[in-house]
Amino acid sequence: xxxxxxxxxxxxxxxxxxxxxxxxxxxxxxxxxxxxxxxxxxxxxxxxxxxxxxxxxxxxxxxxxxxxxxxxxxxxxxxxxxxxxxxxxxxxxxxxxxxxxxxxxxxxxxxxxxxxxxxxxxxxxxxxxxxxxxxxxxxxxxxxxxxxxxxxxxxxxxxxxxxxxxxxxxxxxxxxxxxxxxxxxxxxxxxxxxxxxxxxxxxxxxxxxxxxxxxxxxxxxxxxxxxxxxxxxxxxxxxxxxxxxxxxxxxxxxxxxxxxxxxxxxxxxxxxxxxxxxxxxxxxxxxxxxxxxxxxxxxxxxxxxxxxxxxxxxxxxxxxxxxxxxxxxxxxxxxxxxxxxxxxxxxxxxxxxxxxxxxxxxxxxxxxxxxxxxxxxxxxxxxxxxxxxxxxxxxxxxxxxxxxxxxxxxxxxxxxx
Amino acid sequence: xxxxxxxxxxxxxxxxxxxxxxxxxxxxxxxxxxxxxxxxxxxxxxxxxxxxxxxxxxxxxxxxxxxxxxxxxxxxxxxxxxxxxxxxxxxxxxxxxxxxxxxxxxxxxxxxxxxxxxxxxxxxxxxxxxxxxxxxxxxxxxxxxxxxxxxxxxxxxxxxxxxxxxxxxxxxxxxxxxxxxxxxxxxxxxxxxxxxxxxxxxxxxxxxxxxxxxxxxxxxxxxxxxxxxxxxxxxxxxxxxxxxxxxxxxxxxxxxxxxxxxxxxxxxxxxxxxxxxxxxxxxxxxxxxxxxxxxxxxxxxxxxxxxxxxxxxxxxxxxxxxxxxxxxxxxxxxxxxxxxxxxxxxxxxxxxxxxxxxxxxxxxxxxxxxxxxxxxxxxxxxxxxxxxxxxxxxxxxxxxxxxxxxxxxxxxxxxxx
Numbered sequence: 001x002x003x004x005x006x007x008x009x010x011x012x013x014x015x016x017x018x019x020x021x022x023x024x025x026x027x028x029x030x031x032x033x034x035x036x037x038x039x040x041x042x043x044x045x046x047x048x049x050x051x052x053x054x055x056x057x058x059x060x061x062x063x064x065x066x067x068x069x070x071x072x073x074x075x076x077x078x079x080x081x082x083x084x085x086x087x088x089x090x091x092x093x094x095x096x097x098x099x100x101x102x103x104x105x106x107x108x109x110x111x112x113x114x115x116x117x118x119x120x121x122x123x124x125x126x127x128x129x130x131x132x133x134x135x136x137x138x139x140x141x142x143x144x145x146x147x148x149x150x151x152x153x154x155x156x157x158x159x160x161x162x163x164x165x166x167x168x169x170x171x172x173x174x175x176x177x178x179x180x181x182x183x184x185x186x187x188x189x190x191x192x193x194x195x196x197x198x199x200x201x202x203x204x205x206x207x208x209x210x211x212x213x214x215x216x217x218x219x220x221x222x223x224x225x226x227x228x229x230x231x232x233x234x235x236x237x238x239x240x241x242x243x244x245x246x247x248x249x250x251x252x253x254x255x256x257x258x259x260x261x262x263x264x265x266x267x268x269x270x271x272x273x274x275x276x277x278x279x280x281x282x283x284x285x286x287x288x289x290x291x292x293x294x295x296x297x298x299x300x301x302x303x304x305x306x307x308x309x310x311x312x313x314x315x316x317x318x319x320x321x322x323x324x325x326x327x328x329x330x331x332x333x334x335x336x337x338x339x340x341x342x343x344x345x346x347x348x349x350x351x352x353x354x355x356x357x358x359x360x361x362x363x364x365x366x367x368x369x370x371x372x373x374x375x376x377x378x379x380x381x382x383x384x385x386x387x388x389x390x391x392x393x394x395x396x397x398x399x400x401x402x403x404x405x406x407x408x409x410x411x412x413x414x415x416x417x
Numbered sequence: 418x419x420x421x422x423x424x425x426x427x428x429x430x431x432x433x434x435x436x437x438x439x440x441x442x443x444x445x446x447x448x449x450x451x452x453x454x455x456x457x458x459x460x461x462x463x464x465x466x467x468x469x470x471x472x473x474x475x476x477x478x479x480x481x482x483x484x485x486x487x488x489x490x491x492x493x494x495x496x497x498x499x500x501x502x503x504x505x506x507x508x509x510x511x512x513x514x515x516x517x518x519x520x521x522x523x524x525x526x527x528x529x530x531x532x533x534x535x536x537x538x539x540x541x542x543x544x545x546x547x548x549x550x551x552x553x554x555x556x557x558x559x560x561x562x563x564x565x566x567x568x569x570x571x572x573x574x575x576x577x578x579x580x581x582x583x584x585x586x587x588x589x590x591x592x593x594x595x596x597x598x599x600x601x602x603x604x605x606x607x608x609x610x611x612x613x614x615x616x617x618x619x620x621x622x623x624x625x626x627x628x629x630x631x632x633x634x635x636x637x638x639x640x641x642x643x644x645x646x647x648x649x650x651x652x653x654x655x656x657x658x659x660x661x662x663x664x665x666x667x668x669x670x671x672x673x674x675x676x677x678x679x680x681x682x683x684x685x686x687x688x689x690x691x692x693x694x695x696x697x698x699x700x701x702x703x704x705x706x707x708x709x710x711x712x713x714x715x716x717x718x719x720x721x722x723x724x725x726x727x728x729x730x731x732x733x734x735x736x737x738x739x740x741x742x743x744x745x746x747x748x749x750x751x752x753x754x755x756x757x758x759x760x761x762x763x764x765x766x767x768x769x770x771x772x773x774x775x776x777x778x779x780x781x782x783x784x785x786x787x788x789x790x791x792x793x794x795x796x797x798x799x800x801x802x803x804x805x806x807x808x809x810x811x812x813x814x815x816x817x818x819x820x821x822x823x824x825x826x827x828x829x830x831x832x833x834x
Contacts, residue, residue, distance in 0.1 A: 001500065016439060019437070019438050020457070020489075020491075021436050022434070023433065023435075030443060030446075039440075064770075074441070236753075320477060336653075336656065339522075356511075356516060357516055
């Protein structure tokens with residue numbers, strides 16, 4: 001929960017916000033101004049910023065944190081778009097300033113995390129990076145002043161295509177057709193290394209009269225600042241993990257709070273899924289008086305990613321229960337003996353369940369099978385030793401709860417393709 | 418999120434519910450009936466019941482699940498009472514029926530979990546168990562019919578004391594003074610074993626004319642059913658973990674959905690904290706047509722427990738950062754070399770951070786110290802080997818990132834008393 005004032009601090013947002021009211025207040029919700037009402041956070045960055053400002057005296061800066069938590073958006077639920085979902089965020093926040101090496105380190109942390117999921121069927125992920133200063137400098141150099149408006153329309157490229165975006169740039173952002181075409185040309189620019197990026201950008205800028213001289217000098221200088229950071233990012237990333245980050249100048253991030261680098265991440269062969277990991281640098285989100293806490297962060301949309309892995313990438317849970325072994329129960333009077341065996345196994349780190357009822361043995365085994373538990377343990381009766389049956393292979397052997405180890409192949413809890 | 422209909426399914430609840438409305442709907446919230454609005458769950462049991470009914474065809478019963486998640490209650494926040502907090506729940510749900518051995522196994526799982534926290538300063542926890550059938554049979558045997566009302570008042574005993582509860586039983590529940598006193602006598606009954614419990618209960622019941630004969634036969638039979646289960650629970654628990662569960666007949670659980678066993682858990686010397694782990698058996702919460710899914714579950718109020726451990730029991734985090742070692746950076750041009758060392762350490766499972774800036778070495782060490790990182794790594798320069806300094810002891814030794822191991826005492830992340 002956050003106050004409405006905190007959620008709406010940055011003014012208009014592209015996110016749909018849920019407000020809360022107590023059941024007792026139904027019919028009187030509007031008595032409280034939105035700013036004073038409580039709402040659910042629509043991301044993990046706005047609450048982080050509030051937290052950093054409130055606790056700045058106690059934190060060591062640069063402050064790094066990860067957070068995996070639910071967020072809520074008041075949208076119509078549909079395939080890949082949830083009202084309630086889990087995000088996994090990493091951010092670094094500085095006090096006053098923040099070195100730009102974090103702008104390459106943070107996307108690489110996410111790439112490393114996503115790379116670990118490839119053995120479960122996730123395709124290769126590539127971070128597409130852009131820089132708002134680069135875009136803003138270019139737009140201003142063209143003579144466009146509604147920078148936020150242009151970014152908002154460019155953000156729609158993947159959804160509605162270049163022709164529709166061009167029309168919107170003209171109708172909504174005061175662009176003429178040449179300016180609109182130039183914005184689309186910039187958006188079509190990609191590069192895998194810094195030199196290539198600088199050459200292409202300079203050629204495009206020059207073609208539209210944006211240079212370091214004359215009237216466009218200030219706009220060009222702003223664009224150049226963004227260009228240099230972006231070039232550094234792709235080159236450093238290529239040195240550490242080749243092919244993980246490319247410059248892609250259509251990345252806009254709509255109405256978000258970013259002020260420099262912006263990132264989106266796409267999976268090979270899954271363009272329709274959209275970005276699975278997005279973020280950027282935000283210099284003005286957290287501030288108090290004239291103190292600023294600039295940050296860089298990225299967020300994985302975990303629910304959507306897991307949904308994709310299960311429904312499209314072919315990952316599935318190999319069994320229902322985490323238990324490796326189920327101890328059978330001969331009769332309810334002997335349940336205590338079965339419990340003791342299970343407790344002995346558990347104390348050795350072996351997850352054990354006990355049969356729910358002293359049903360016929362076949363029914364107990366069927367229950368273990370339904371839960372995907374690979375072993376059933378038979379407590380010894382009348383002085384005989386215990387035995388354990390691998391219900392996958394059918395093998396049954398004598399066993400002692402103080403020393404028995406499951407076969408790792410059967411006992412492993414895996415998510416297989 | 419749940420629908421209002423789901424949250425209010427069991428009618429009146431003692432929990433304060435938050436309803437949601439989209440920012441765009443402000444002023445029009447009341448257009449939608451409460452049942453169709455979305456709300457935040459106030460516990461994890463109501464959503465579990467909905468889940469079980471919706472997925473009954475796909476689940477293997479008895480269905481066991483644990484869940485650690487936030488819940489919300491629209492209350493005035495105060496010490497130990499939060500609006501937004503984390504609960505840790507375990508439940509077992511049966512299809513049609515559920516063996517009563519789960520009524521002793523589940524509280525013992527919670528006791529085992531709480532026992533593990535004793536090394537971090539948590540006092541001994543004792544589960545106090547009662548049974549609603551026992552209470553209801555006794556109240557009805559006395560001639561009282563507003564059983565829910567009596568339970569609600571008895572639930573206030575710890576807060577307002579016996580005299581005030583007696584007054585409320587008379588004014589709110591139609592009890593006369595004798596009946597009120599009898600209810601309080603029942604509530605004062607405790608026992609550590611089943612035989613003692615049965616003897617004390619029978620003596621009290623007989624003193625108030627409640628016996629297995631005549632007019633009170635039906636009420637007595639109901640009470641006896643609860644008594645037998647409760648006696649089984651304390652005896653079985655005593656056999657497995659002596660002193661972990663006692664019968665305490667004042668436990669009522671207010672307006673909750675329990676139908677049999679009820680549990681509250683108290684910490685030695687922390688009575689004012691109230692119950693840190695509560696639950697019970699609920700036979701009617703999940704149902705569909707004439708199918709019933711009876712359950713037993715308990716919930717730890719994790720936020721309150723952690724708050725107590727940090728503020729009263731003396732637990733604290735031993736350091737701020739999970740990193741064991743911080744790699745120093747000689748100059749920004751040499752940051753890549755420091756990154757490589759950190760990555761080598763990380764690939765070996767050693768959590769490593771890299772200095773945020775190539776500041777003077779003293780400043781870098783101070784940063785590590787502020788984060789509680791015990792080691793600072795110095796990359797070798799001009800052909801020399803790397804060295805690592807234990808900034809707690811001051812020892813500095815040659816080290817190789819491919820083989821170095823931190824001293825376990827310094828590297829361990831612990832919560833100490």
